[in-house]
Amino acid sequence: MITTVNFIGTAFGQWCVESMCxxxxxxxxxxxxxxxxxxxxxxxxxxxxxxxxFTSNVRYTEKAERERLSAVQADLGRLNATCxxxxxxxxxxxxxxxAQDERRNIFEAQSHHIEIGLRYLPPIARKxxxxxxxxxxxxxxxxxxxxxxxxxxxxxxxxxxxRTEEWxxxxxxxxxxxxxxxxxxxx
Amino acid sequence: MITTVNFIGTAFGQWCVESMCxxxxxxxxxxxxxxxxxxxxxxxxxxxxxxxxFTSNVRYTEKAERERLSAVQADLGRLNATCxxxxxxxxxxxxxxxAQDERRNIFEAQSHHIEIGLRYLPPIARKxxxxxxxxxxxxxxxxxxxxxxxxxxxxxxxxxxxRTEEWxxxxxxxxxxxxxxxxxxxx
Numbered sequence: 001m002i003t004t005v006n007f008i009g010t011a012f013g014q015w016c017v018e019s020m021c022x023x024x025x026x027x028x029x030x031x032x033x034x035x036x037x038x039x040x041x042x043x044x045x046x047x048x049x050x051x052x053x054f055t056s057n058v059r060y061t062e063k064a065e066r067e068r069l070s071a072v073q074a075d076l077g078r079l080n081a082t083c084x085x086x087x088x089x090x091x092x093x094x095x096x097x098x099a100q101d102e103r104r105n106i107f108e109a110q111s112h113h114i115e116i117g118l119r120y121l122p123p124i125a126r127k128x129x130x131x132x133x134x135x136x137x138x139x140x141x142x143x144x145x146x147x148x149x150x151x152x153x154x155x156x157x158x159x160x161x162x163r164t165e166e167w168x169x170x171x172x173x174x175x176x177x178x179x180x181x182x183x184x185x186x187x
Numbered sequence: 188m189i190t191t192v193n194f195i196g197t198a199f200g201q202w203c204v205e206s207m208c209x210x211x212x213x214x215x216x217x218x219x220x221x222x223x224x225x226x227x228x229x230x231x232x233x234x235x236x237x238x239x240x241f242t243s244n245v246r247y248t249e250k251a252e253r254e255r256l257s258a259v260q261a262d263l264g265r266l267n268a269t270c271x272x273x274x275x276x277x278x279x280x281x282x283x284x285x286a287q288d289e290r291r292n293i294f295e296a297q298s299h300h301i302e303i304g305l306r307y308l309p310p311i312a313r314k315x316x317x318x319x320x321x322x323x324x325x326x327x328x329x330x331x332x333x334x335x336x337x338x339x340x341x342x343x344x345x346x347x348x349x350r351t352e353e354w355x356x357x358x359x360x361x362x363x364x365x366x367x368x369x370x371x372x373x374x
Contacts, residue, residue, distance in 0.1 A: 056320050062288035101249035133243050133320050
């Protein structure tokens with residue numbers, strides 16, 4: 001089942017923008033909030049940008065890795081996970097013309113992408129949306145949620161990934177850090 | 188560069204339908220012709236169906252395999268390749284929930300998908316379009332072109348693929364066989 005999600009840069013919404021920073025290539029117009037809307041086709045008139053992505057089958061993860069991930073990963077939407085980051089990424093043409101085994105080799109054998117992510121589970125919950133194949137300006141939209149006390153861990157995670165061989169193929173990356181009010185559950 | 192292509196079942200067009208057959212699952216409405224249109228968003232009023240797909244990076248092919256393929260494969264549009272086949276395919280949920288190494292293992296180690304295709308190169312030219320991630324009714328649109336004298340070879344290619352372990356995951360497959368007039372090049 002393919003799920004389409006829209007991240008909309010706007011003047012209102014659940015997630016309040018703390019910072020927006022162009023890490024590689026050019027950034028996105030600044031907005032005060034980010035709204036997440038599923039399967040929305042109407043462009044809200046107050047939006048500065050809209051990024052659309054879809055969930056898909058795994059592209060590199062092997063069976064044993066997925067079992068290790070499944071054993072520890074957390075769902076999105078935890079009450080105490082009031083910090084989030086939306087990081088859209090585009091890789092260059094050199095990456096996309098590599099064969100599957102070459103990309104897999106860079107992704108894990110050289111860059112330890114899954115291994116690095118595992119170190120930060122379950123505190124940092126993560127979801128990947130694809131968008132290269134639908135003609136968007138980015139290839140991936142990565143979404144992370146964590147509690148404020150894990151903000152430093154998240155910085156270390158980003159730093160570790162950006163030092164990898166894989167990241168040499170990233171030609172555009174925007175980091176949008178977000179917070180929301182604590183949600184109180186009515187008992 | 189992502190290229191989007193539309194295959195349109197219609198009453199006119201370059202490719203004349205010789206036969207349409209549902210191999211697995213339900214078929215498509217019969218039409219007399221298939222027209223190929225790039226980046227067309229307007230639905231022609233006389234069309235019975237439209238299948239849209241996009242080219243993308245390779246998902247299973249490894250470097251050594253791609254080199255073997257590149258050395259022998261033929262381009263589409265050869266003057267003598269007056270026969271074609273459009274075969275839309277959908278795989279089941281069990282396939283898509285497999286990890287990358289499990290799918291690759293079934294695809295090549297068990298089913299020899301690339302190895303079988305290589306046996307029929309260069310006579311059978313082939314192009315793959317993806318469509319699962321854009322919410323289409325099929326996952327792939329496969330397109331083949333060959334000269335009439337290679338029609339039996341093409342039948343053997345299909346027969347070999349359909350006997351594989353990989354094909355146990357195919358839940359819908361339609362085979363549309365096509366011909367066109369010989370194109371004379373003006374010298």
